Amino acid sequence: MGGVGKTTFAQLVYSDSRVRQHFNLEVWFCISEEFVVSKVQKSIIEAVTSSPCNTEDPTQVEGRLKENLKGKKFLIVLDDVWTEDPAHQESLSKLLQYGVQGSKILIPTRNNTVGRAMHAIATHRAEQLSDDDCCNVLLPKDSNLEKDRIVLLWMGEGFLQPSKFETMEEVGHRYFLDLVARSLLQQSSYNKALFGMHDLIHDLAKSVAGQFSFTLEQGDTTNEIVKMTRHFSCSCASLCTFRNFEEALSKVKQLRTFLALDSSPWYSEILRKNIKQNVLPMQRCLRVLSIPYNQDITYLPNSIGKLKHIRYLDLSFTRIKRLPNSTCKLINLQTLKLSGCYALVALPKHMWKLASLRHLDIAGTGIKKMPEQLGSLKCLNTLTKFVAGKGNGSSIWELGKLKNLRGTLHISKLQNVVPPKDALNEGLMDKDLEKLALDWDGTTSRPESERIVLKSLRPQTSLKSLTIESYGGGIFLDWVGHHSFSNIASMHLDECRNVCSLPPFGQLCSLKELSIAGLNGVVTVGREFCGNSSIGSSLIQPFGGLKVLRFQQMSGWEEWLSCRSAKNEGGAFPDLKELYIKDFRRLTGGLPIYIPSLAKLEIDSCPKLVASLLRSQLGAVSEYAKIVLEELPTGRRKLEVQRVNEVASLEGIMDSNSPLQELQIVMRFTHVPSLGWSTFGTKIHMHR
Template sequence: MLGLRKGIFAGNEVGVSWKQSQQLPTTSLVDESSICGREEEKEEIIKILLSDNVTCNQVPIISIVGMGGMGKTTFTQLVYNDQRVLDQFDLIAWVYVSQDFDVVAVTRAILKALGSKGAEEKDLNLLQLQLKQTLMGNRFLLVLDDVWNEDYARSRIIITIRNEKVALIMNSSHLYHLKPLEKEDCWKLFSDVAFHDKDATKYPYLVSIGNKIVDKCGGLPLALKALGNILRVKFSQHEWVKILESDMWHLFDNDANINPALRLSYHNLPSYLKHCFAHCSIFPKGYEFDRDQLIQLWMAEGLLSCCQINMSEDELGTEFFNDLVARSFFQQSRHRASCFTMHDLLNDLAKSVSGEFCSQISDSLEKNITKRTCHISWSHKINIDDKFLEHTLLLLWCYHLVELPIDLHKLVNLRHLDMRMSGINKMPNHIGRLKHLRTLNSFFINKHDVKELGNLNNLQGTLSIFRCNENEDSILERQVLEALQPNGNLKKLSVLRYDGTSFPGWFGASHLPNLVSIALTESKFCFVLPPFGQLPSLKELSISCFYGIEVIGPEFCGNDSSNIPFRSLEILKFEEMSAWKEWCSFEGHS
């Protein structure tokens, strides 16, 4: 059994706007030019927010209720960004809650969004006292986006929910049902996407077919955009008729919650995009992923070796990713501009089409793990029979997960292990036996773990290596770093808090010919720098807080008069070098 210690999946949280700055966080911004309709509804909610008519002592709760894909979040963003709302409240914050509701995690998320220093506290009582203190005396607006769970003067709270029962349990003072878009707004949203920069009046037959397709979408903005993006690519009468007359509009199966328009959008993807999208079913709802991280997963799974074209896998992955964004399967995160996410309904679709090969698990979903399951994402305490797990184990946002199981090495086919934002701080024994491992974002090392890491020859992407125990043994520090020699394909290297007196010999041109960027930060004992000048591809070099450096001599450029030092360097940065007294340049070079 794979025994994982307790962990939680905390809802993602985002920034806060203070009235003094009058600047919104990018987390909740919305492109209003792309929104069709909702003006009357927006004015109704703003009227409630600005009203002084409060009939009870508790903070009024406004619940915006609507089925998935109705546009509750986008609508709430319109309200949230209105200048009248910004002027009304001293403090506003937006928190994404998600289906995996945890009262401690949500309270911490709110505090973090408000910039409170007490956000890392784990005791619920202390957290709520801190929240009370933070909000007291301020007029605040708090948005809780996507509340699912049914178990839990002058300020306002807005929540977006699918289930009216949740609003009743939360004792909402205002219940607002967001209706489907009107026919005119539906057509505008669909046609803007499907016809893009074309004049729809020049395609009367497509307009006729498109109107019938719009009627089938039930006024759901997400469905309208998804189908519109598909039909923009398949811009012909034949393809539009195929969509209109598809049997999938009438197909009912075990996935009755999957909108037919979304299923049709998936069905009309090229096969290579279908595989890439289905693989995203391992991500929990609300999970924010980085483009390069996802491309690495696709690459490691062989999903980018399907096309015999003159492109690298990185370039092909970027093209696939951008294509899925353009087709509305991925959307830019509301919380971090550099990340992306999937709408909850598209997450359900991905789980549906991936079948048994990918699984998100929690206490109540253990029965979903079968012998065909290859990829697992996990966010709660669970035991998994190791013979079932083949390729992927994502332990995302598991703050309370402190160690991996001692028998992890038995998962001999494991390819991806992601422990970001978890509490893990040491590696189990024999992890070097996972010879198929391609993705490992973190490795916690001591003197005896170095050889284990050396056996993981198939690793790709980014790897952060952390020292488990603080020590001031400079000889041991150098021995550990010496054993961590990477292969010659390394492009970016960062070393933090290295306390050896000098660097290993592999910090030279013959070992790192492709290295583009180096960042060395904080060292108490190092007194000499490596010959970075001889690295032929080095473009960026940053050295800071090296308190033992008094002299930088010719060895920094490399003692080779036949080669021009730093031939590719574009950026050189030194910071906080308090002991530095002298720089002896290489003779013949400035």
């Protein structure tokens, strides 16, 4: 059959470096339907010698061909061979007599007779794509999904098998990148994290899948669910165009996939009813059930436990309150997605029985306690949230047993951890985490205990994002802000009220976003904040990659000292784009001396702040909260100043060529200040 990828596969073999290293001569030739022996021979000679073969004498041509192939171990690919003439095929097979042992001729053809006539030692039949394989990327037109979700869906369908060197997820990611490279999947133009299919590829896959796959699209009234349908997907809005949906779905007995790709308040009731009446009780072969964002789903019936083959269950952002205990009978379940289920307060007691579970997403749920013996889930790769408990069965020790965790992890209620009994000996060093959040409740006063807990939770240095909330240890441990965490791009400290000094975040070379709020014990932000500018043999510019810096509600903060020192002549924050300083009643000075890339500055509720930059930068706010705006930095487009007493002058901050597009001043003013420049094309907001 044409179009199944015979030539493409041959090209991959021909181009593979592992194949080519076994040969000292490789030739590719397309024969076409008109087969002329001498023409084929001459073309091979010309490909080998890179020069024209001018003779027309068949004997001379054959002699030259033999001469050029003799003694060589060659690979010859003859594409598009149609001829069934025995003499022609004999002339092709004769080529092998000229080369040394190990020479190969590869012939991609749709004609079985060609292979037999050539006495092929191995025939590899290129089968058509199976219905399942066609469905693994089949989505409604214009639908886009995240890469990880696509891979987990493939895993749920059983398309991915682990190898000695790769997990199922790693195999899936490799397949995914291959599909993107072949343009079978393409990146969304409006969100780089999403991927979908081109309309033409979608139509082709849909055609090949035939009746085994049914995709209900809005406005489509031509499709029909039939008894042999194995894979069903829809948008909720499309249900309104489908007549007798309930009756049609009840006829399908071997459904493997049910995907609801979105939700709608007008049609979610139809979906909820069918899930409970026609899917859960009847579809015993189901492997994938995805019904996120359906606000009408508040519970699941016990019949969910009869879906013995289910591997992927997505109930994200539903209003489900509890999962039935029968959920723990799903011994093949690999992925359970419950993120955003804010009404969910507990997981089933016997979750430890889900021995195949690899991904458990409970971020954004109301779960207050983990089920006991969660550490028994040895296959678990993803656990987005862990609530530390006081009992033995739900203590943080259970988290320590999960050696394969990776991705995102939020550990809350760390005040329940009592060292040294509960502390993790190995910390989180054995877990390949990218995002980590550590959360105390801020109600206890055990600084030494909390320092020990924080020390025991040190992650791998490959971490990319760290959040610490309501930590009461007084000081951060040396691993927080250590230069070895060179991959950290995002850092958040919140409500750590007893902390008196900031870690040396300036030496984190990949840091892009830094947010610090509620650290009431900090009085001075000094040079220690910038870190060691000389680490090893390299000189580091403090906060060299930082784009966004936020300070908020630190009641004790009085002074911000420059990062400059005798050893540090260059300024910090060379690439800072946004700076936010909010709610600092005592802060009197001063901003960093030079921020060349600053595009947005917000100062809110800071009556004593003295903002001082170099000349030709933003001017000063006096100690009487009178603001003087002078020249803006090159490229600044928006300026916002809030809750100052009076604007004395706006003269000189821009001329007609200034890039400023928006100026917002929120203050008490007794008169409208003279603008002093042409305001054409500039938005100005003033509020009392």
